[in-house]
Amino acid sequence: MKLQSHNHNNHGANKTTSFYKWLLCLSLSLYFSTSYLITTSPPPPSPSQPPHNTKPSPQRTLFETPWSSSLKNLRIFVYDLPSKFNTDWLTNQRCSTHLFASEVAIHRALLTSHVRTFDPYDADFFFVPVYVSCNFSTVNGFPAIGHARSLISSAVKLISDRFPFWNRSHGRDHVFVASHDFGSCFHTLEDVAIADGVPEIMRKSIVLQTFGVTYKHPCQEVENVVIPPYVSPENLRTTVDKLPANWQRDIWVFFRGKMEVHPKNVSGRYYSKKVRTMIWRKFSGDRRFYLQRHRFAGYQSEIARSVFCLCPLGWAPWSPRLVESVALGCVPVIIADGIRLPFSSAVRWPEISLTVAERDVGKLAEILERVAATNLSDIQRNLWDPMTKKALLFNERVHEGDATWQVLRSLSEKLDRSLRSSRVSRQLDFAT
Known part of the structure; x- marks a missing residue:
């Protein structure tokens, strides 16, 4: 598995060690084996050293865990x-x-x-x-x-x-x-x-x-x-099951969704406060950015192939892309000024995501290049914590x-x- 494979991410790619690849594979395997499905079959033993280039194991097991004392008396x-x-x-x-x-x-x-x-x-x-x-x-x-x-x-x-x-x-x-x-x-x-x-x-x-x-x-x-x-856990599981054995993150920056060429709609309101329009106008011709304006049922597979996933506001500041990106290991790039994110006591948002001010959307390329050259590996390592993913599903x-x-x-x-x-x-x- 390769997380930092894009040509514009050379510094981050050099930091990716074989141990780190093994760690991410194991995290995915643990996450999908403990969070998605309920069965009565016992969990299989964890492999001591899974292959580097295999996709996450499609296990069907969920471990029952005792309820913490903080909730056992709640009614x-x-x-x-x-x-x-x-x-x-x-x-x-x-x-x-x-x-x-x-x-x-x-x-x-x-x-x-x-x-x-x-x-x-x-x-x-x-x-x-x-x-x-x-x-x-x-x-x-x-x-x-x-x-x-x-x-x-x-x-x-x-x-x-x-x-x-x-x-x-x-x-x-x-x-x-x-x-x-x-x-x-x-x-x-x-x-x-x-x-x-x-x-x-x-x-x-x-x-x-x-x-x-x-x-x-x-x-x-x-x-x-x-x-x-x-976000449906079953859909996420299906996405992971379909990942090829040689799965790579070959998309540097990804966004699929509504991006108006002219953001003012029939109501006279500006969609996404013009942010998505700015993204399209500025980066649709940039080969580092994979931007799509039309629906695609299998778009989660594109998230799984991406290093950075843009999460701009729409009419409201929140987006399902926040959850999908975290669940599939793509670094969420949050562009929604003042957004209050869910479960901040359980999800360490500053450590697993990037926040870009709406006014700085035109500088996305420089901002992401800087992150790729400095602390991308740390963000990705934090992002693959199975408990973080579980908290959002x-x-x-x-x-x-x-x-x-x-x-x-x-x-x-x-x-x-x-x-x-x-x-x-x-x-x-x-x-x-």
């Missing part, structure tokens, strides 16, 4: 809502696989998780499974999320009429997922989202959302946890360290919002 009650709020939406098959599908994945994982309780009086938090993003990105590319606010309001009315838990806390211990562009604002255009703000009914709740920025923004003026966009069942587990850990840090935990704490104080 979550999952409301059993009528199917119109969630599973009816799954008639659209893309609902459970597209980049907004974390709302589906988290719901499914919680249903079989260790933290689920069937006794609502024993719960710290209450999960409200409303799928508002299922039809967000339709096949024709047009967003459809106008139903979100009314659907959530209807769900809240239902649970507040039937149960006492919403009313007793005014929703402080209730959890929703908003896995689309501007999260809890529930609109596809930022200016309208800002004007609408977070729905009043949810302002006291906890929202798991892909949107997050480091500056003040109306769409995060609610207790929130930034989560990664959904949602599995069918919760396993320690994966994305749903990271959500639960984040919730465990908000137990001051739990009436159950507050009662237990008071009882302990009284006893002492």
